[in-house]
Amino acid sequence: SQQGEEDPQALSIQEGENATMNCSYKTSINNLQWYRQNSGRGLVHLILIRSNEREKHSGRLRVTLDTSKKSSSLLITASRAADTASYFCAPPIFRNSGNTPLVFGKGTRLSVIA
């Protein structure tokens, strides 16, 4: 399937450190999205990067995309305890009809220790 696979499965860091999460996928995409989920809540969209972009920033978030390696990374700089959550990448599934549902992997569980 096309679902993204995040690595590592779990990450624990100290507040103020940077956190890097990686994502690999299998087929061609025209964009890739990253989401965050706090415990017991729905997913929240963080950032979308298009296939013709190599890097994108949003506040303390930096996302890179390497389409030749079919991989993406999410970097959170100067992490805070409030960043503790699960993070998912979502490469869309292409259909002939053009519909692109998002399929999620197991995510990376990030714990930021104050």
Next chain:
Amino acid sequence: DAGVIQSPRHEVTEMGQEVTLRCKPISGHNSLFWYRQTMMRGLELLIYFNNNVPIDDSGMPEDRFSAKMPNASFSTLKIQPSEPRDSAVYFCASSLSNGEAFFGQGTRLTVV
């Protein structure tokens, strides 16, 4: 906009009972998705609609599950009869075509 609205937030039911989960997507969004999340299987796509039409229901686990979208502002996911293994958090999400998906807060279903 209030975002994607799901109801109920929590549902506890006995095995064999019918369960109906409801979703109101964001106005103007033309795609709607139902997901199920468990510790074991993660976040699974059950079914999605485009312009109120079901496009792919291959993720629906079995015939006990059905989903409808009678109009652009309402969708239901029904489980009949429910079983303990259906216990999970069910999420509804909506989006514009090829855009970011907005998720509801989910319905936590417990079947005893």
